[in-house]
Every structure is written in structure tokens, then in C-alpha cells.
Amino acid sequence: MVNLVTALMSFLQAVMKLAGIQPHTVEIEPGTVIRIWVPSETIKRSKKTTNSTTADGGNTKTNKPSKPAIVLIQGFAGEGIITWPFQMLSLRKKYSVYVPDLLFFGGSTTRKPDRSPAFQAECLVEALRKLGIEKCTVVGFSYGGVVAFKMAELQPELVEALVITGSVPVLTESITHDMIKRMGFHALSEFLLPTSVEGCKRTLDVALYMKFSLPRRAYKDFTEVSFDHPHPFHSLRFFLSR
Numbered sequence: 089m090v091n092l093v094t095a096l097m098s099f100l101q102a103v104m105k106l107a108g109i110q111p112h113t114v115e116i117e118p119g120t121v122i123r124i125w126v127p128s129e130t131i132k133r134s135k136k137t138t139n140s141t142t143a144d145g146g147n148t149k150t151n152k153p154s155k156p157a158i159v160l161i162q163g164f165a166g167e168g169i170i171t172w173p174f175q176m177l178s179l180r181k182k183y184s185v186y187v188p189d190l191l192f193f194g195g196s197t198t199r200k201p202d203r204s205p206a207f208q209a210e211c212l213v214e215a216l217r218k219l220g221i222e223k224c225t226v227v228g229f230s231y232g233g234v235v236a237f238k239m240a241e242l243q244p245e246l247v248e249a250l251v252i253t254g255s256v257p258v259l260t261e262s263i264t265h266d267m268i269k270r271m272g273f274h275a276l277s278e279f280l281l282p283t284s285v286e287g288c289k290r291t292l293d294v295a296l297y298m299k300f301s302l303p304r305r306a307y308k309d310f311t312e313v314s315f316d317h318p319h320p321f322h323s324l325r326f327f328l329s330r
Contacts, residue, residue: 123195
């Protein structure tokens, strides 16, 4: 039986490509790559080997964005494209839209053991630099907001504006404890890494602004795609800012 979330992802990818936004892979260093959705007009195929490839593996060169650059950073669940589809389509006419997958989500991976927001931010900054972006507005949701704040701290000349929702500048143990207690969970892992359909439904009920009921199968499929596998964030202490 087809996984509904996997089918949705395929549909979203097709829609974005038709809208002029395509997946692109940037090598940060050997063993570390960031997949990022970029404006199609910035991609130029080349026969020479570069540090960037399109999703089909073709080598490319990239042009600087022709419009103001805006970077949309996902929260913890899912990946970039499933977090921001409406914003990507709405903003693309006035902005050059860039939507990265954070490390260990979607197509972004690393062999390094570092899981900190600072390392996530360093990799995104380097990816944007390699794509020719000199200044940008960064929008961060939830965990992505923590990463966005760290990007602005590391490279203030790159991040000219921040838009943050559902996040804090620094995620500490005390903030995490209070947040989890208010939401009614016993541990951060219970909220971020649910292991059952009921746990997934509870997590999405808390995380989503719009409240609506989905069929049980939808929660099951989302759990299988997003949570039902060994996750690199096995120890959630890596979330804490340091």
C-alpha cells in the first residue's frame, strides 16, 4: 500500500519544480552535504566537477540570486519542503527562495558526530556562501528558529533580517524542562520522537496552529516516514545550545 506522506512528498516536489524551484546538493566538506531547494534560474549545468549537484547527480554551477534572497528553515519534523510549501509558492515572485533540509532530514547528511544547532548553522552558512548569497532574510520555525538565531550570531553580515516563530534564541535545559511540562509531556524525546500513532497525533496537535483531524492512516504514514527508524538525534541533549 502506498504511503500517503511519501506520495504527498512526490507531489510537492513536482509542484515546486513546475514553479521554478528545484533541489540542489551542496558539499560542505567531504562527508557533509546539504540539500537545498533553490530558484531554477540560479542553476547552470557544467561539464566540470564542482561542489554542487542537482538532484539527478548532474554537476552544476550556480548564479547569484537575481532577487532578494529569503531562506526558510524547517522545524524538527519532516523536511524543508513539507514545512514551507505555501510560503515557497507565495514568495517566489518577489524573492529568490531557498529552503534547506537540516542535517539528518531529507537529503542532508554528515559523518560528523556533532548534532548542535551551531553545527547546523555553520553548514547552512557555508552552503549559502557557496551558492553566491551575500545577504538574506532568514525565517526559522521551532528548532529552525534556534538554528536561525545561531546563523545571525555567527554571520551577522550575511543575515540582514530574522523572522522567527515558535522558538527561542537559546535552547537551555531550564527552558526545555518548562516547555515540556507546559505541553504535558514527560520528556523532550516523547514530544519530538513519538513512537506510536497516538504519540504522533499528540505531537502534531501541539505543533500545528490550525487544528484539524486526520484519518488514523495519515498519522501512521507520517510516523513511518518521519520517526519509525533509528534517528541520529538519539540523545536529545544535542539540541541544547552550547
